[in-house]
Amino acid sequence: MDIRVRNIVKDYGRTAALEGVSLDIASGELVALLGPSGSGKTTLLRIIAGLDVPTSGQVFFGEEDASHTPVQDRNVGFVFQSYALFKHMTVLENIGFGLSVRDGKTRPSAGEIRRRSMELLDLVQLSGLEKRYPGQLSGGQRQRVALARALAVEPRVLLLDEPFGALDAKVRKDLRRWLREIHERTGHTTVFVTHDQDEALELADRVAVLNHGKIEQIGTPDTIYDRPETPFVFRFIGESHAVPVMVHDGKVWLAGQPILMAAGGLSEGPAALHLRPHDVEFAAHAGDALPARILSVRRSGPTRRAEIRLSDVEAVFEIDAPAALTVKPGEERPVRILRGRVFPV
Amino acid sequence: MSDSPLRAVAPPLVPSATLTRAASTVRLRPATEDPPVLKYVLIAVAVLFLALFLVLPLVAVFVEAFRKGAEAYWTSLQDEDAVAAIKLTLTVAAIAVPVNIVFGIAAAWCIAKFEFPGKSLLVSLIDLPFSVSPVVAGLVYVLLFGAQGLMGPTMKAYGIEVIFAVPGIVLATIFVTLPFVARELIPLMEEQGTTDEEAALSLGAGGLKTFMRVTLPNIKWGLLYGVLLCNARAMGEFGAVSVVSGHIRGVTNTMPLQVEVLYNEYNAVAAFTIASLLALLALVTLALKALLEWRYADEIAGTHRR
Numbered sequence: 001m002d003i004r005v006r007n008i009v010k011d012y013g014r015t016a017a018l019e020g021v022s023l024d025i026a027s028g029e030l031v032a033l034l035g036p037s038g039s040g041k042t043t044l045l046r047i048i049a050g051l052d053v054p055t056s057g058q059v060f061f062g063e064e065d066a067s068h069t070p071v072q073d074r075n076v077g078f079v080f081q082s083y084a085l086f087k088h089m090t091v092l093e094n095i096g097f098g099l100s101v102r103d104g105k106t107r108p109s110a111g112e113i114r115r116r117s118m119e120l121l122d123l124v125q126l127s128g129l130e131k132r133y134p135g136q137l138s139g140g141q142r143q144r145v146a147l148a149r150a151l152a153v154e155p156r157v158l159l160l161d162e163p164f165g166a167l168d169a170k171v172r173k174d175l176r177r178w179l180r181e182i183h184e185r186t187g188h189t190t191v192f193v194t195h196d197q198d199e200a201l202e203l204a205d206r207v208a209v210l211n212h213g214k215i216e217q218i219g220t221p222d223t224i225y226d227r228p229e230t231p232f233v234f235r236f237i238g239e240s241h242a243v244p245v246m247v248h249d250g251k252v253w254l255a256g257q258p259i260l261m262a263a264g265g266l267s268e269g270p271a272a273l274h275l276r277p278h279d280v281e282f283a284a285h286a287g288d289a290l291p292a293r294i295l296s297v298r299r300s301g302p303t304r305r306a307e308i309r310l311s312d313v314e315a316v317f318e319i320d321a322p323a324a325l326t327v328k329p330g331e332e333r334p335v336r337i338l339r340g341r342v343f344p345v
Numbered sequence: 346m347s348d349s350p351l352r353a354v355a356p357p358l359v360p361s362a363t364l365t366r367a368a369s370t371v372r373l374r375p376a377t378e379d380p381p382v383l384k385y386v387l388i389a390v391a392v393l394f395l396a397l398f399l400v401l402p403l404v405a406v407f408v409e410a411f412r413k414g415a416e417a418y419w420t421s422l423q424d425e426d427a428v429a430a431i432k433l434t435l436t437v438a439a440i441a442v443p444v445n446i447v448f449g450i451a452a453a454w455c456i457a458k459f460e461f462p463g464k465s466l467l468v469s470l471i472d473l474p475f476s477v478s479p480v481v482a483g484l485v486y487v488l489l490f491g492a493q494g495l496m497g498p499t500m501k502a503y504g505i506e507v508i509f510a511v512p513g514i515v516l517a518t519i520f521v522t523l524p525f526v527a528r529e530l531i532p533l534m535e536e537q538g539t540t541d542e543e544a545a546l547s548l549g550a551g552g553l554k555t556f557m558r559v560t561l562p563n564i565k566w567g568l569l570y571g572v573l574l575c576n577a578r579a580m581g582e583f584g585a586v587s588v589v590s591g592h593i594r595g596v597t598n599t600m601p602l603q604v605e606v607l608y609n610e611y612n613a614v615a616a617f618t619i620a621s622l623l624a625l626l627a628l629v630t631l632a633l634k635a636l637l638e639w640r641y642a643d644e645i646a647g648t649h650r651r
Contacts, residue, residue, distance in 0.1 A: 051543055071546050084544035088562040098548035101558070153548055 001062050001156040001189050002027045003048065008057035010043055010213075017043045018054070019213040025157075030183050030190045032200035035210035036236065041193045042161055044210070048191065049159050050074045061156055077150030077188070081162040083142045085134035091145050092117050092130035098153035120148040123182065140171040147179075151186065160192035164199065176203055197237050201225060209233050231343045234274045241317030243310070245273045245342060252342055255290060255312035259337050266342060275340045277305065277320040282333050289334035296329050308335060406624045409617035421615035422622075429595040430603035430619065433511070437586075437599060438579040441518040445575045446568070449526025453564075456527075457534030458542075468531070474523045482520050483588025486513055509591030514599065517585035522575045529571030530564055537563055569637060577630045581623055 003025040010018040018040045025031050033041040046052040048059055050071035058067045066074055085094050093100075095117040099108055108116070121127055124144035134142055143163065150158060163179065164172040180203055183190055194200050200207045201221040208218040209232075217229045228234040231242070243254065247266045251258040254273065261273075283289035291311040298305045303320040306327055319335065327333060379387075411418055421427060455461075456468060474482065490507035491497050500507055507513045541563060545555040561568075583601040590597040598606060600619050607616035 049547060051547065071543075072549050072551060074547075075549070076547060078544070078547040080540055080544060082540055084540040086541060086544075086559055086562075097545070097550075097558075101545070101548065101550040101554045149544075149548065 002029075003157055003189060003191070004060040005044070005048065006058040006060070008044065008047055008059070009055045010040070010047065010052065011055045016213050018047075020057070021210075021213070021215055023208060023215065023218065025189060025191060027189055028187050030180075030203065030205045031192075032204035032207045033191060033193045033210060034195070034197060034200040034207050034236075036195060038212075039210040040213040041195075041210045045159050045161055045191060045193050048157070049076050049078045051078070075153065075156050077153060077155030077158045079143075079146045079150050079158075079160040079163055081165050083134075083146040085142055085145055085149070087134050089133075090130065091126065091132050091134070091137070092121065094134065094145055095120055095148045095152050097149060117148075117152060120152055123151070123185075124148045125178075139167050140175060143167065143175060147182070151188075155188065158188040158190040160190070162193055162195070164194075164196075172199070179203065201237070209236060211236070228341060231272065231274060234341055234343070238276055239318070240274050240276050241315075243273045243275060243315040243317060244313065244345075245271050247271050247342070254337070255310060257288070257290065261337075261340065261342065266344060270345055271342050272345050273337075273340050273342050275317055275337065277318045279339045280317070280319045280335050280337050282306075282319065282321055282325065282327065283336040286334045289336045292333060292335045294327055294329055294331045294333060297327055299323070308333075310335075403624055403628075406617055406620050409613055410621040412617075413614050417614050418618050418621075421612075421618040424615065426595045426598065427603060427615070427619060430598045430600050431622070433514070433598065434580050434600045436511070437515055437518050438576055440515050441522055441579040442572060442576050444519050445522055445526050445579075446572060448523065449530055449571060449575075450564075450568070452527040453530035453534050454560075456531050457537075458539050471524050471527050471531075474521050479517075479521050479582065479584030480588055483517050483585035486516055486520070486585075486589050490516075508589055509593065509597060511597065513589035514586050514597060517589045518579050518582055521582050521585050522578050525575035525578065526568065526571035529567045529574070533564055533567040566637070566641065570634065573630050573634055577627060580626055 003023075005021060005023040005025075008018050008021045010016070021040070021044060023031075023044075033044060035041045043052060047054050047057075050059075050066070050069060054067075058065055060066060061074070086097065089097065092114070096113040099113045099116065102108075118127075118130065121130055124147055126141060126144055126148070129137070129141065134145065137145065147160075147163075164175055167175065176199060192203070201224070204221065206218060206220055207224045209216045209224065211232050217224060217233045219227075224233065225237055228237060234240050235242075245259075246253040247268055247270075250262075252261045252266075252271070252273065253259070259273075292308045293311060295307040295309055295316065297307075300320070302323060304323050304325065304327070306319045306321055307316065308319055309316050311332075321327060452467075452471060456464060487494065487508055489495050489497070490500060490513060492501075492508075494508075497508070505512065507516070541559050542555050545559045550558065580599075581601060582599075583605070586599055587602055587605075590599065590602055592598060592602060592606060594606070600623055604616050604619045604623070607619065
């Protein structure tokens with residue numbers, strides 16, 4: 001089931017949580033809503049679910065305008081950040097809840113509910129735990145029960161709010177892969193909210209980056225990472241530093257030197273060059289490189305992370321250098337900028 | 346020295362000469378444990394107070410009730426007025442407690458799950474019956490429904506007696522017991538939030554099903570506890586009921602009022618017989634509460650766990 005969101009505005013009193021958001025999600029797609037806290041990503045998810053009512057705008061499920069359909073009738077599977085499992089019900093009762101509350105005619109028999117719940121329990125790899133209560137499960141297991149419960153109603157779309165937010169790093173990684181597998185097997189249109197860019201890039205078919213109630217950019221993980229359209233997206237996806245530059249004569253000038261970058265479409269005057277740690281390298285000899293001084297060096301996984309200051313401009317940023325390269329704080333070493341993105345200031 | 350408490354807990358880590366000596370003369374114990382003397386003194390004080398102010402009076406009630414033997418006890422229990430008082434008390438509780446449950450759940454629901462102007466005022470108002478003297482509560486009803494009262498003549502015109510009749514007693518009892526269930530449920534429901542209800546709704550459950558299958562089970566232990574306390578108070582209330590009842594024997598005397606009447610007539614055995622029933626009610630309430638807590642400890646703890 002494809003979802004279309006049209007011009008959603010949501011005001012909370014004076015502050016706007018969403019300022020006219022539109023989003024198309026194709027059937028079977030896995031989309032991440034990525035943004036810092038307060039960006040409106042959870043509000044958007046709740047509006048799609050019908051848990052919140054937008055101030056204006058529409059939500060379409062396929063051809064149907066679902067804007068005025070209450071949450072009970074939208075047939076969505078919603079997984080809450082806190083899981084919201086019913087504590088007084090067993091795992092099996094939790095999963096079967098959505099089927100057991102259906103009205104007379106549409107409600108499957110008790111045996112059928114049980115059979116389908118057991119099937120889902122198997123899908124989320126928790127067979128044997130059907131008689132446990134949520135209080136007796138680990139965080140990762142509760143997360144899986146919450147997903148199974150949402151899937152049991154055969155939802156038109158699956159919505160997950162910070163699905164791995166409350167879990168520790170190791171479990172997060174495992175569940176990420178596992179969720180991807182489940183998605184491939186069941187083919188549900190899925191939208192999930194996260195503030196973790198790694199999670200969004202690794203898991204989603206497409207990522208929508210939200211900031212201050214607006215979608216800054218939407219695209220595949222490759223597009224988002226390699227061609228960020230706004231300084232915010234650049235900053236939010238991965239580490240980055242900004243260096244003041246000048247645009248003049250169709251070239252980008254840093255500390256009086258033109259750098260290897262086209263200034264296409266940029267107006268003359270001051271601009272900002274955004275760099276990631278791997279966009280800069282130490283140069284063997286001065287030549288066309290920029291003089292710089294090393295402020296500190298740290299070991300960071302397979303590389304060495306050096307904090308440097310360009311000698312001619314007030315700019316401090318970080319470089320990823322090969323671990324084999326020995327550099328010391330206080331040393332003068334020229335650097336060469338390989339890539340980067342220039343945005344107007 | 347700033348690190349001395351640390352050393353005191355883990356002496357083997359620092360095998361210095363001074364410390365070894367200190368350890369041999371002063372027995373080390375965890376930082377939060379008090380000296381044994383203090384421990385026993387505190388226990389003794391607590392036990393003494395309990396014995397003096399709780400156990401002794403309770404025992405005295407039963408001793409007095411049985412002073413002239415079980416037969417006298419039995420006779421006073423079968424007295425016509427005593428039976429009427431017991432019936433009236435049960436009737437009042439049977440009306441007041443359900444009213445309280447409905448009001449308590451409704452009030453806790455709207456306070457815990459909605460934001461609206463005047464919410465904190467409402468919370469304070471719910472506590473009013475706790476802070477106001479029961480006598481004042483009774484007088485308010487006399488002023489409202491009495492012969493010269495605001496609504497008294499109107500009610501009289503329709504043939505409804507409120508003051509010096511059962512309706513007045515019920516109203517006064519409802520007033521003084523109002524906060525019990527709500528007070529128990531508000532913090533519980535506020536802590537639980539609305540996520541469980543949202544989950545149930547998103548799974549297709551309607552409002553009533555959500556309430557019966559998710560909200561109610563989540564609050565049942567708090568509710569039961571509130572009901573027990575409310576019932577104990579409804580049966581035991583004296584002040585407010587005394588003002589509105591008019592003390593008509595066999596008609597508007599509840600058990601506590603009957604105790605007073607009998608006692609003033611120097612009929613100690615009969616007075617303490619009724620009093621023993623009230624004391625028994627308190628004991629049963631406590632026992633039930635303890636039983637619930639023991640039997641369902643896991644579930645009660647579970648409802649507080651996220």
